[in-house]
Amino acid sequence: MKAQVKVGRIAGISIGLDYSWFIIALLIALSLAQHFRAVAPQWSSIVVWMAAVATGLLFFAALLLHELAHSLLAKARGLRVRAITLFALGGVSQIETEASDAKSEFWIAIAGPIMSVVIGLVVLGTAWVSGWTPGTEAATPLISVLVWLGYINIMLAVFNMIPGYPLDGGRVLRAAIWWITRNAERSTRLAAQIGQVVAFLFILSGLFRFFVGANYGGLWLAFIGWFLLDAARSSYVQVELIAGLRNRRVADIMDRDCATVEGHLSLQDFVDEYVLRTGRRCFVVVQNDRVSGLITTHEVKKVDRESWSQTSVQSVMRPLSQLRTVAPDTPAIRALELMSREDMNQLPVVSDGHLQGVFSRGHVLRFLSTQAAQARLPWQLLFI
Numbered sequence: 001m002k003a004q005v006k007v008g009r010i011a012g013i014s015i016g017l018d019y020s021w022f023i024i025a026l027l028i029a030l031s032l033a034q035h036f037r038a039v040a041p042q043w044s045s046i047v048v049w050m051a052a053v054a055t056g057l058l059f060f061a062a063l064l065l066h067e068l069a070h071s072l073l074a075k076a077r078g079l080r081v082r083a084i085t086l087f088a089l090g091g092v093s094q095i096e097t098e099a100s101d102a103k104s105e106f107w108i109a110i111a112g113p114i115m116s117v118v119i120g121l122v123v124l125g126t127a128w129v130s131g132w133t134p135g136t137e138a139a140t141p142l143i144s145v146l147v148w149l150g151y152i153n154i155m156l157a158v159f160n161m162i163p164g165y166p167l168d169g170g171r172v173l174r175a176a177i178w179w180i181t182r183n184a185e186r187s188t189r190l191a192a193q194i195g196q197v198v199a200f201l202f203i204l205s206g207l208f209r210f211f212v213g214a215n216y217g218g219l220w221l222a223f224i225g226w227f228l229l230d231a232a233r234s235s236y237v238q239v240e241l242i243a244g245l246r247n248r249r250v251a252d253i254m255d256r257d258c259a260t261v262e263g264h265l266s267l268q269d270f271v272d273e274y275v276l277r278t279g280r281r282c283f284v285v286v287q288n289d290r291v292s293g294l295i296t297t298h299e300v301k302k303v304d305r306e307s308w309s310q311t312s313v314q315s316v317m318r319p320l321s322q323l324r325t326v327a328p329d330t331p332a333i334r335a336l337e338l339m340s341r342e343d344m345n346q347l348p349v350v351s352d353g354h355l356q357g358v359f360s361r362g363h364v365l366r367f368l369s370t371q372a373a374q375a376r377l378p379w380q381l382l383f384i
Helices: 019-039 045-076 102-129 141-160 168-181 184-214 216-245 267-278 297-301 305-310 332-342 361-375
Strands: 005-010 013-017 081-087 090-095 260-262 282-287 290-296 346-351 354-360
Touching: 013 019, 013 045, 019 045, 019 081, 019 141, 045 081, 045 090, 045 102, 045 141, 102 141, 102 168, 168 184, 184 216, 216 332, 216 361, 267 297, 267 305, 282 354, 290 297, 290 346, 290 354, 332 346, 332 361, 354 361
Parallel strands: 013 081, 260 282
Antiparallel strands: 005 013, 081 090, 282 290, 346 354
16 A cells, blocks of 8 residues: 655655545544543533544554554564555555564564554553543543543554454464464465455444444444455465466566667657557667667656657657666566566566566466466456
């Protein structure tokens, strides 16, 4: 999940917000305002809304600390962490590499719930020191905020420890299975399958609660179940993808008959003779049989249509020095990771300055579909 709104960086990790975060932030503020009015009707509207907004912001700060615990421990274990994105259902740490052993997977997974429990206990302890007694209503707005934050963080830790992959509890389960079987792929498959069962139970429970009178609370539970089901299925598909590409090199999958275009060609001729006739959107620019850059329809759209006939492909292409390229012997998995990290759909394959082919997601899909058909695997699920 990519962030649409960049917030900043912490310890070299980009922090951002998905647009859905703003929707859930508004809903949480409204819900908290209603909650505070119910438990403290003597508060003025200004106090209620100040408490609601402050509590909502502190809650998302706690979510960020939860994800930072995952990310910082992952970095300490030698994994690459790109970003943390907060969205409607919480947050996600974009850890670009997998843990190399079950022990690392266990500690990275459980770090988040531990952080949430610590935050919850510290906040409740602060409320207790400030005069709050467990089981009683808070006497001041500050204590009300602390009590709500304390309980919600502990509940967050409990929820995340549900053994439904890819929740933290599911990853802990995967680590345990991995430690027992000594097989990372098998453990992920099993954890993802268990995660799908848990997701189905969430959906069924939510729908049942809705029809017996729980109203939107039941639908919310069903929605969480649907999200978990989709995430578990995606995790399963990813395992099958990695298994299918193990020990495969870029040269095994790339398209050697790739689309190229000469740099001296005008944009008008390029569009008429190449884009419209072939339907392709990306071309490698060559000069004297050597790769000089890459051009897509995105670069063409930046130029006024009236200037196409006077503008050459070479003048608007992305130069080779600005492109990510791979060698033919690069592992296919590493090339896919690079495309995901750089948000690219294809990579030129270059050796000694000469174009050898193009590696793209489409080529990977066709390769895996062929492998799946031969092995009678459900390849239709790939890239869902």
